[in-house]
Amino acid sequence: MVKKIMTGDIAAAWGARLSRAEVIAAYPITPQTIIVEKLAQFVSDGELKAEYLHVESEHSAMAACIAASQTGARTFTATSSQGLVLMHELLHWASGARTPVVMANVNRALAPPWNVWVEHTDMMSQRDTGWIQFYAESNQEVLDTIIMSYKLCEDKEIQLPAMIGLDAFYLSHTSEIVDIPDQDSVDKFLPQYDPMYPLDIENPLSIGSLSMPHQWYSEFRYKIQEAMERVIPKLNQIEEEFYKEFGRKYTGPLELYNTDDAEVVLIVSGAAAGTVKETVDIFRKKGIKVGLIRLRMFRPFPSEELNKALSKALFVGVIDRSFSFGHEGAIFSELKASLYGVKHSPPIKNFILGIGGRDITTDTISRVYNNCFNCLKNNKIDNPVEWIDIRV
Amino acid sequence: MKRAGIPTEEFIYSGHTACPGCGAMLVARYLLKVLGKNTIMNIPACCFAAIPGTFPDTCLGIPLLYNAFETTAATASGIEAALKIKGKKEKITVVGFAGDGGTADIGIQALSGAIERGHEIMYVCYDNEAYMNTGMQTSSLTPMGATTTTNPVGKHGGGWRIRNKKNMMEIVAAHNIPYAATVNPSYPMDFIKKIEKAKSIKGPSYIHAYSVCPTGWRYQPELGLEIGRLATETGIFPLYEFENGTYTINYKKKTKQVIEYYKLQGRFRHLPEDFVKEVQTVIDKEWQRLQDKEECSHRQKL
Numbered sequence: 001m002v003k004k005i006m007t008g009d010i011a012a013a014w015g016a017r018l019s020r021a022e023v024i025a026a027y028p029i030t031p032q033t034i035i036v037e038k039l040a041q042f043v044s045d046g047e048l049k050a051e052y053l054h055v056e057s058e059h060s061a062m063a064a065c066i067a068a069s070q071t072g073a074r075t076f077t078a079t080s081s082q083g084l085v086l087m088h089e090l091l092h093w094a095s096g097a098r099t100p101v102v103m104a105n106v107n108r109a110l111a112p113p114w115n116v117w118v119e120h121t122d123m124m125s126q127r128d129t130g131w132i133q134f135y136a137e138s139n140q141e142v143l144d145t146i147i148m149s150y151k152l153c154e155d156k157e158i159q160l161p162a163m164i165g166l167d168a169f170y171l172s173h174t175s176e177i178v179d180i181p182d183q184d185s186v187d188k189f190l191p192q193y194d195p196m197y198p199l200d201i202e203n204p205l206s207i208g209s210l211s212m213p214h215q216w217y218s219e220f221r222y223k224i225q226e227a228m229e230r231v232i233p234k235l236n237q238i239e240e241e242f243y244k245e246f247g248r249k250y251t252g253p254l255e256l257y258n259t260d261d262a263e264v265v266l267i268v269s270g271a272a273a274g275t276v277k278e279t280v281d282i283f284r285k286k287g288i289k290v291g292l293i294r295l296r297m298f299r300p301f302p303s304e305e306l307n308k309a310l311s312k313a314l315f316v317g318v319i320d321r322s323f324s325f326g327h328e329g330a331i332f333s334e335l336k337a338s339l340y341g342v343k344h345s346p347p348i349k350n351f352i353l354g355i356g357g358r359d360i361t362t363d364t365i366s367r368v369y370n371n372c373f374n375c376l377k378n379n380k381i382d383n384p385v386e387w388i389d390i391r392v
Numbered sequence: 393m394k395r396a397g398i399p400t401e402e403f404i405y406s407g408h409t410a411c412p413g414c415g416a417m418l419v420a421r422y423l424l425k426v427l428g429k430n431t432i433m434n435i436p437a438c439c440f441a442a443i444p445g446t447f448p449d450t451c452l453g454i455p456l457l458y459n460a461f462e463t464t465a466a467t468a469s470g471i472e473a474a475l476k477i478k479g480k481k482e483k484i485t486v487v488g489f490a491g492d493g494g495t496a497d498i499g500i501q502a503l504s505g506a507i508e509r510g511h512e513i514m515y516v517c518y519d520n521e522a523y524m525n526t527g528m529q530t531s532s533l534t535p536m537g538a539t540t541t542t543n544p545v546g547k548h549g550g551g552w553r554i555r556n557k558k559n560m561m562e563i564v565a566a567h568n569i570p571y572a573a574t575v576n577p578s579y580p581m582d583f584i585k586k587i588e589k590a591k592s593i594k595g596p597s598y599i600h601a602y603s604v605c606p607t608g609w610r611y612q613p614e615l616g617l618e619i620g621r622l623a624t625e626t627g628i629f630p631l632y633e634f635e636n637g638t639y640t641i642n643y644k645k646k647t648k649q650v651i652e653y654y655k656l657q658g659r660f661r662h663l664p665e666d667f668v669k670e671v672q673t674v675i676d677k678e679w680q681r682l683q684d685k686e687e688c689s690h691r692q693k694l
Contacts, residue, residue: 022474023470056508057501060501066470067469071471201432206445206452208459209444210442210446211446215446216447
């Protein structure tokens with residue numbers, strides 16, 4: 001194990017390198033570009049044995065990854081924002097084809113107006129594509145999650161793709177100390193990809209052919225959901241193995257921070273969790289019982305885990321760094337649906353903040369916590385979906 | 393003595409759902425006869441996506457991967473890259489097989505990228521001159537004068553396609569592709585020779601295959617091969633190769649008039665004589681340009 005100071009982009013490239021990605025199809029986009037530059041350097045230096053495809057778009061990047069995966073290679077790509085939404089059609093294709101493609105996505109706002117800073121709308125709007133979705137808080141988590149994702153996605157019981165979100169600039173371009181695991185240990189943890197139905201001239205199959213309403217289409221779709229239901233238990237198991245091999249503990253789809261006795265719990269995903277933790281510490285010092293749930297995984301959505309973690313909370317605030325126009329924040333919608341019908345479920349309010357990279361400070365989060373306490377005190381939520389710091 | 397001929401082995405079996413007289417089926421059949429067992433094929437949304445059968449049935453004797461409409465060349469690139477890293481590329485031919493819309497319209501960006509990157513893939517466009525699988529809508533390879541369901545003849549005349557086809561051979565030639573050729577199943581020996589050559593190329597190759605469509609072009613299916621011969625004899629679909637910068641016309645006799653080809657097909661039936669003359673002018677000009685290119689490129693070579 002070597003400790004190095006590196007940005008989230010470099011950590012993502014290391015994750016792919018240590019996982020021995022064999023086909024990398026990549027297209028540059030700010031602030032992801034450094035990932036594919038670093039991987040190109042690894043390949044040029046002979047440190048990573050991979051076919052590197054300079055594709056002409058993200059759409060072709062995903063198409064090439066899917067096909068390479070179906071031919072039996074471990075594949076990697078990275079993108080962001082416009083690139084991810086350009087891939088949209090093929091994101092559905094990747095999961096439909098049951099390919100364990102792993103992708104880093106630097107979470108960035110969508111244009112217009114142009115904005116290259118953090119927001120989660122790019123990935124949230126891929127909610128229904130059949131991809132496993134992680135949101136990282138640190139560069140270490142980016143690297144580790146990429147390695148674990150291959151193990152998870154390539155499992156015969158799963159066979160689904162995964163995207164790992166890292167916040168633009170807050171992670172992609174911010175340096176932190178990262179432990180780089182030994183290659184030997186990673187090789188032990190993550191064996192070679194062994195595809196179930198590769199393209200093979202000795203066993204010629206037609207893969208992906210037409211299926212009529214009365215034939216198998218529904219069953220193919222049903223099986224994707226069956227696999228999704230196996231993801232969280234499988235992840236817990238893989239994280240346990242990871243802990244044994246590398247000594248770093250991850251806690252499944254959620255990270256709980258001072259939630260046990262918390263009266264007000266905030267839910268957040270991505271790098272802003274660090275700021276929320278800082279704010280929790282400030283409040284706790286004053287004796288105010290607040291807590292945080294960091295949502296590491298958005299798909300599959302960890303409903304049961306959330307319901308359990310919130311069973312004692314008096315009030316829940318959901319921070320969404322994205323928005324579904326005409327409705328509300330995506331995490332808020334999902335959580336409300338999860339809590340429906342649950343006895344004694346807590347009141348819940350949505351806070352939209354950090355849009356287009358607007359800074360989230362301890363002051364912002366303090367106001368969010370105070371806002372929740374006011375609602376709790378007055379037993380009333382005037383504005384269930386509140387945009388914070390909006391100048392209108 | 394080994395007799396030159398068409399390989400007898402078949403890789404397309406009975407039970408497919410192509411229309412009677414389907415040109416694409418003939419193109420695929422000749423193609424696979426030459427490419428043989430060690431071939432991986434990928435196809436986008438097109439007639440041929442519906443032809444081999446529904447899951448789990450297939451009429452193909454080689455591995456086939458279905459891909460999204462605009463991704464044929466990117467998909468073939470991915471297959472090739474994976475075979476390379478796995479050390480299996482040497483003995484396997486990767487062939488992308490797409491229609492005219494999937495090639496010249498929605499798939500052209502991916503095709504350009506794949507040729508530019510120099511993947512060792514063969515790309516075959518079977519050109520039936522419209523979006524036939526969805527019921528004959530105009531593509532950029534629909535010829536001058538044709539009526540389609542999106543170029544319907546109006547109540548008061550007009551409405552048919554005015555512009556001529558995009559020149560795909562020139563587009564791939566502009567990428568300095570090592571090998572590109574036009575083929576026509578009405579000339580099977582020429583067809584087979586070119587696929588053999590494309591198969592031997594270390595790099596990308598492009599085959600533009602003339603592909604009759606009785607359903608969309610509206611003629612009796614048994615006329616397919618005759619119409620195919622007329623396409624080449626009129627100079628509408630010249631047989632030629634582009635190899636390392638050099639053009640070679642393989643069938644030099646341009647002996648027939650456009651009208652002889654047009655009058656056999658329902659899709660041209662509405663055309664006034666004047667317009668057919670206009671088409672003749674365009675075809676003559678294109679034929680002359682092709683001859684000039686051949687002459688010029690051979691002169692450059694010397």
